[in-house]
Amino acid sequence: MTSPREVTRMRIRRVLKHWMLLQNLAGGTGLSPFRLKVPKGGLCMRCFACGVGYGPESKTCPICGRDLETDPDRYFRAGMDAISAGDIEEGVSLLEDCSRLDPNHLSARFNLGVAYSLGGRHDLAVRELFAVAQKDPEYPGLLTALGQVAFGMYTHHIEQAEARKEQMLGFLLAAIRLDPEDVDALVTLGNVYIELGLPADALRYLERAAVIVPESPVVYFAMARALEMLGRRRQAALMAKKYLALAPPNDRFKSEVENFMHNLLQGTRATADG
Template identity: 30%
Template sequence: MNVLQELEQILLDGDLDALQDKIQKLQAANEYDALYDVANMLVEYGFVGQADGIFSELLVVFPDEAQLKIDRAAALLELGEEDEALLLLTDISPDEEEYVQALLAQADYYQMLGLAETALAKVREAAELAPHEPVIQLAQAELLLDSGRYSESVRIYQKLHESSDEVAGVRLSSRLAEAYSAGAAYEEAIPFYEELLENASNPEELFGLALAYYQTARYSEAVTRLEQLIEMDPDYFSAYMLAGQSYAQQNEDDKAYELFQKGIERDEFDKELQLAAGKSALKLQMPEQAEEHLKEALVLDPEYIDALVTLAAVYENQEENEALIELLLYAEADQLEIPLLDAFLAYAYERKEDYKKANEMYLKAYDGMNEDAAFLDQYARFLLEEGKREEALPIIQQLVRIAPHEEEWTAYIAQSEEEG
């Protein structure tokens, strides 16, 4: 067993005191090559601070060693010492062999700071110096993918994929599937996902393929993959949602509801599954179950607007005035600036014969609902019942503008003009 293997075993045994003792002996004996190997091993096992200490000492002995500067800079970046890392990297001159490697490390630095364009500039400079180096082309593609420039990244990944499916441990078919999907080119992504899944399956790739099938309206194929995924990982909660949506797209609402329920059984705190189950229950004419799911979604997130609007619509459809008013007042719907909810309150107050509040809510809802013929019709009738003919007339005129076939109201306007 050589020195590095011995130190690795000590590390695996968890005897850090013995490890430190061995390192000190190597330092005392000036075993620089061994120390360098030990530092890289420490980085591999996550002991970056200890590795940095060794790199720092080696740089005292070899201050002009460019590779040491790069290795220490990488450790410093992991430790959050970005400025010191950059100083080391920029100290490497263009005429040194390691300059291209230093440029790639600088790109990592700028990417960490969110400076994507500067990072890309460094990688492009490296590519000009080593135009046929796959690792550099890969680095450029990765930066383009991370910055949302999907079509540009695809071109590079495709070129690399022509000669190999893997560069620096990165599966190019995986990146192509990801890049195409991220750019909404789902049809193009499918062959690469299928290629990935030929030999082995993993949850992320299964879900990616299922999503691509869903987005291209291949719903039954999406369901097949999602059921496979759920069997593999029952806690992959997104799979239940997408499977339910896939069934719903095929008008198999009972199966959709079943999938949403299964997802809730695994995670009752998923508000989106609760909402989906509620909407599915409504389609199945099960208002009580729908109400239960929607209420649960609002318990999980009282500001969940979609669930609030859906539950309010349930109450409005059933003319449950008290429940509707209580829900919307509790949720402070009048502060949400959602005209539909204001309209629901107007209808409820009108049915309860609280005409003052009904009038306030009709007025508040009008600006956002003045293209909704049903709302305008109800508002006009309310005003006429209240004897407010002058206020009703512009509402009726607006209604006729958007629904000229409404003979009752066109006749009303004609009569008003004759009387006027």
């Protein structure tokens, strides 16, 4: 019989695997959560007495003659002190060196992940936290830290999406100002406004496109979607019907539009019966 502790470990691993799958689908790090990796870059061997660092080939400090520090815990303590003092960059550097000296130093890997996240380096944070998960899926605070990293990624992508939205609208509106009969720009802008939940704005541009190219089926399906969002279901069904009348027999969206129109008509009948 599986023990409660093992059940908990299995659940945590399932959560981590699921999140990594989402990361891969979203074009994230692609790292396996169960493959221990160490930070890239060269190890900086330090003399803490003199406050200087040297390459990994160095053995002694040329200033004081002491042996350079090789104890991972010394780097860990110094890294945590630096972070506590607000020097995130120095703290990260020291924790990276600790992890290079001892890839199994879970406290260093965990706190390095948290520090990366504080600096907005979320992919690196995921790498470190998953390295901890490989060794100890129940490491205290692990899931909370992963949740915080995910939240950081979420807010970052929202900010990026908002910037892309403004850029997208700016380009399309500029294209229409340059050429008021640019049908591609008009239809694309209509679809953009539909996706943004602004069907009335979408209709303004789609109706202009329909005047310029009244034989284009694409315009009418977009208009049908906008009208349906506005609650004008009968008009939406008429636009969908117009699409089907104009579309070629092998049109790849034909079945989608037929389903759309069927659902519209069903909804219209239900409303009338009610």
